Amino acid sequence: MADVNRGNRPLSPHLSIYRPLYTMILSITHRITGVGLALSLVLITWWFLALAVGEEYFEFANAMLTSVIGGLILIASLWALSFHLCNGIRHLFWDAGKGFELETAWRSGLMVLAGSVLLPVAVLLLARGVF
Amino acid sequence: MGYRTDRQRVEGLGSAKDGTTDWWQMRISAVALLVLVPLFVFPLARGLGADYDAVRAIYQNPFNAIVAILFFITILAHLRHGLQEVIMDYVPGKAMLTFALLTNTMLTTLIGVIGVFSVAKIAFGG
Numbered sequence: 110m111a112d113v114n115r116g117n118r119p120l121s122p123h124l125s126i127y128r129p130l131y132t133m134i135l136s137i138t139h140r141i142t143g144v145g146l147a148l149s150l151v152l153i154t155w156w157f158l159a160l161a162v163g164e165e166y167f168e169f170a171n172a173m174l175t176s177v178i179g180g181l182i183l184i185a186s187l188w189a190l191s192f193h194l195c196n197g198i199r200h201l202f203w204d205a206g207k208g209f210e211l212e213t214a215w216r217s218g219l220m221v222l223a224g225s226v227l228l229p230v231a232v233l234l235l236a237r238g239v240f
Numbered sequence: 241m242g243y244r245t246d247r248q249r250v251e252g253l254g255s256a257k258d259g260t261t262d263w264w265q266m267r268i269s270a271v272a273l274l275v276l277v278p279l280f281v282f283p284l285a286r287g288l289g290a291d292y293d294a295v296r297a298i299y300q301n302p303f304n305a306i307v308a309i310l311f312f313i314t315i316l317a318h319l320r321h322g323l324q325e326v327i328m329d330y331v332p333g334k335a336m337l338t339f340a341l342l343t344n345t346m347l348t349t350l351i352g353v354i355g356v357f358s359v360a361k362i363a364f365g366g
Binding site: 140143144146147150151153154156157158160161164167168171174175183187190194197198200201204232233235236237 | 267270271273274277281282283284285286288289292295296299308312315319322323326348351354355357358359361362
């Protein structure tokens with residue numbers, strides 16, 4: 110029967126037997142940033158809830174999010190969001206069957222990295238007038 | 241193995257039969273978020289750290305309020321499917337997996353509802 114040897118079969122993928130490539134790092138980073146952004150969303154939703162609850166509570170939530178630690182978390186979130194968005198576009202191209210050639214995947218990965226740095230700079234520059 | 245025929249053993253097994261729905265939902269929400277995320281992030285980046293009345297004014301603007309509500313609805317679907325994929329890859333055992341999936345559905349829905357409710361309350365001036 111088909112399920113006779115189910116428990117002993119080797120499981121794929123054997124990631125550890127491959128030489129680490131930077132595209133592999135990008136791949137797992139997509140997942141890590143996705144999970145991390147869930148936590149960022151909790152913070153942002155809390156901020157909205159506080160805004161709906163009233164002035165006093167909002168001042169508290171707002172002060173927490175714009176404190177040094179809060180600010181660092183938000184900057185990190187902005188980078189993670191930018192990375193996830195850019196790499197998400199890369200994934201949509203792959204879903205359409207395009208960009209699988211090694212050289213293309215390598216280059217699109219570099220574009221994702223560049224975008225993940227440039228987009229936060231653009232947001233901070235345009236929306237906040239920082240720099 | 242009992243006396244069941246091969247066909248009976250196979251029936252009802254196999255795929256959960258809605259894998260393509262999940263996959264497709266993920267892509268639809270991803271494309272929608274490509275538009276919604278920038279529209280959501282810019283007013284948010286202006287609002288964070290601003291004073292109470294200024295931030296309320298941002299989200300009493302109908303455009304910003306509608307974008308924010310669309311964002312929360314769409315991110316709810318995207319986040320739930322995304323986390324579900326991660327949970328199914330890493331959480332071992334049927335009991336643990338079921339618990340994790342239930343928790344995921346409830347918490348992501350809670351976040352989405354809190355977000356939509358908050359923006360609506362602000363937008364309607366309550």
